[in-house]
Amino acid sequence: MPDALTTSEANHAVLVETEIQAVNEDVNEVHPLTISLCTWYAKCRRDLPWRKTRDPYPIWLSEVILQQTRVDQGLAYWERFLEEFPRVEDLARADSERVMKLWQGLGYYSRARNVHKAAQAVAAAGGRFPSCASELCDLPGVGPYTAAAVASICYNEPVAAVDGNVIRVVSRLLDLELPVDRAPGRGAIEGLAQAMVDRNDPGTSNQAMMELGAMVCSPKAPKCSDCPVASGCLAAARGTALERPVKHTRTRVENVHFTFALHLHPSGDQVWMERRPAGGIWGELWSLPFTETPDEPQKNGLEAKSWGPFKHELSHRRITASCHLSEQGVEGASGRWVDFEDVGEYALHRLMERMWEQIGPEIAGKR
């Protein structure tokens, strides 16, 4: 560290000082960085449909859909859900299979099950959502982030909504060297995030932080020259933005092989499908039955037909799949015979969709 602070570092010290005073003395004081941030947000924010309402139902639905999911991918799902279920009561009494089908392709399918359960809880309470963040947290699938987002946007509750974007923004503002996925680092992030909440309009300042992370303070190519809070950013001053946030956990990818079995009904126009158990991979989605094998299974040469390999990448697994026509009997209460032309009506995982795209026409054409 140089003896003299750079201008940006001096600025930063002043801003942190201001933040402490704001908390201790005047709850109506707005953090200077927040003022710059919200001015930028008012001008540059994306025109997203869930920003046109403060009704907790569509807001909550958007927040859950957008967990670990990009706007471009989630937007169409949000629209389809609201078109089919305009009110939370409509979602509550929907058929579970239909909810899963609407969620198909979005991933993290426990979100769909929890969305359904939470809607039923809200409907049972007269259609009113819990009215503060701590009570929102009691809903299935609603954690600290989603509760804070809904409470700040819908109820003006001054609580920071700290998601991946905010973690990145704040870790750069502070040039935080502590890992953000450990308690001390996380605490430092929460501290500044909470201090930057505009108590007069917490929903706006929260969304401005997230918008900044999404549009300017991006992971790989941050646009510091366009950033409204660059003057208060230590990482920008030191040129360490690309090194933030520091993370302790490393995602390790495991190679696995899934062997799928294609059982054909003697009638010649049905296939055996199974519903995946909740909790595991692709929980409650429909699939051809499969087993996980450590390596590529050796072909025995006796099989009538096989397909693949299909490659499927998940965040933590690299799946190589093959599908084999099976002559063995089927077992298990979780399955049923499905007409070839009805397979597409079921909620399928992505790999199943892609396999069926190849297998379906081939076996249907052989009849």
Added chain:
DNA sequence: AACCCGGGGAT
């Protein structure tokens, strides 16, 4: 605290 859960786009 560690681990699990999908999918896809940006780089």
Added chain:
DNA sequence: ATCCCAGGGTT
């Protein structure tokens, strides 16, 4: 090829 996303639940 790598990273990581508008996280939450379970153990």
